[in-house]
Amino acid sequence: MTILAARVSEEPRVSLEDIRAAREALRGAIIRTPAVEAPKLSALSGAQIFIKYENMQATGSFKERGALNKLLSLDATQRERGVIAISAGNHAQAVAHHAARLGIPATIVMPEGTPFNKVGATEAFGAKVILYGESVAESRVAADRLIVDHGFTLVHPYDDPAVIAGQGTAALEFLEDCPDLDCLIVPIGGGGFISGVAIAAKALKPDIEIIGVEVESYPSTYAALRGRIAECGGATLAEGIAVKTPGGHTLPVMRDLVTDVVLVSESMVESAIFLLASLQKTVAEGASAAALAAVLSDRRRFHGRRIGLFQSGANIDSRVLAAIIIRGLERESKILSLRIQVDDRPGMLGELASELGRCGANILEVHHRRFYLYVPAKSTLVDIVIETKDARHAEEIIGKLRTHGFRVERLNASGGEPAPRME
Structure with missing residues (x-):
């Protein structure tokens, strides 16, 4: 689908006055x-990072601003x-929540x-949900x-x-609290959020940079x-x-006011979700984490600058978040999966456990595997998951096990882009 086919609106552009009026309404x-x-994120990135926590809204995202307005x-x-x-996500919940508050019947097609x-x-939240189609585009048919x-x-x-206009109110607040920002980095879906933010921010501070972020697989804007x-x-x-x-209203705004749009990889989005959870102690969905991913993907560009990021949403699936955290700990070698070949005789598992204890490792999980044909008949494999202090501690443990005669193979070694580390 060609993006330029999006119908460009001929209506007057949203103004700073419209956004200020929305703020009063909200x-x-x-x-x-x-x-x-x-x-901690500032030390990691080399930029001075400020975060606005839109995930604190009742439905967990900035979407309430626009929906309610x-x-x-x-x-x-x-x-x-x-x-x-x-909608299949945050917008659905925002509309349902505030429609219920206002006594307005709401139907959501998902x-x-x-x-x-x-x-x-x-x-x-009280909305009637209708499930239709395989995509949001097909759901639109039922809605029409x-x-x-x-x-x-x-x-x-x-x-x-x-x-x-409603989404732009977030920028008014951000610049009131952090007036010296050099740059705002904003995730782009259809462009409503970044358009409102750009209109407000550029009107208040013309020299501020507005940078949009998309994932590599959806580079529409x-x-x-x-x-x-x-x-x-x-x-x-x-x-x-x-x-x-992108939208017919939003594309012209982005063309005029957005300094640049950058693309980030899935692996960097995953790393950003993990870092926000582990360092910043905040839960971020992938779209929200994309902004931090942009900074970490090009540290030289943002080094020394005052960067504003929106924690735009926290509605990530709990199972996905759990997997990302475990994978992140694996990449940092704080959780270590090992396959160890030992002699198949009484007491060997105890000896292995004792050696790990002396090394200061915490055993999380053990699987005994006797029947792999490539293993000698008088040997067995032990797949073991341990908790360590850090990467250096992990390497020390592997070295000591090998010194004591254990054949050790590391499983789940990091692939792709590793999580950035503190220098």
Whole structure:
């Protein structure tokens, strides 16, 4: 699909005054989230990092700002008829939550493959959920029919002036709390968030840089701004920004106000999620972590600069987060998986365990494997997972085991891009 096929809006662009009006409308209904420095991430990246915690909103993301501003713009007839949204994630929950607060009937159309936890969370806010199609684009077909049949008002996730104005309120707050920022790095899906942020920030501070981030598998805006056709598709940790087409309202704003759009790899997004959890003690979904991934992917570019990042959402699947944390600990050698060949005689497993104890390792898991044909008949394999202090401690343990006659092979050795380390 060519991104340049997106219809460009002829309506007047959202202004700073619109964003300020949205801020007044939202006052008291959403959280004014804190923005603070992140010293450990600053030391890691070489930049001075500040984070605004939009994950503290009731539904765990910035999406509430735009959704609520749109809902507040409806007239009495539109409120009575109800609203509809197409979303498989944060926008669905934001619309459902605030529609329920305002007494507005809400219908959310989600793809049939949407995870149960996201469907359940949206229903828990009181919305009617309809599962239709294999993608958000196919869900839009069902939503369009319902709009015709019932007169629902569409609350678009990004391509709507009221939504853009609402999202821009986050930038007003960020620059109030951190007025000396040199750059804001913002994840791009359809472009609603970065458009609102760019309009507000550039109006208040014309010399500030606005840099957008997309994942390599969904380079829709990156391609559009270069006059290219975007090839999008595939699974990604950053599903919140896995959008194939920027909006007609958002593309002109990004073309005029966004300094650059950069692409980040899946492995760097994974590393950023892990670092935010381990160093910053905050849970970030992939789309949110993409901004930190951009800094870590090009440290020279951002070195010494004051960088603002939005912790834009925390709604990551718990099982995915658990896997990322374990994988991150493996990459740092704080969890070590070893395959050890020992003589198959009484007491050898005890000797191995004792040696690991003397080395200061904590045993997490053990599997005894006697029947691999490539192992000598009088030997056995022990697959063992241990906890260590760090990479140096891990190497010391492996060395001591080998010195004591154990044949040791390391399993799950790091592949791809390793997590950045403290210098």
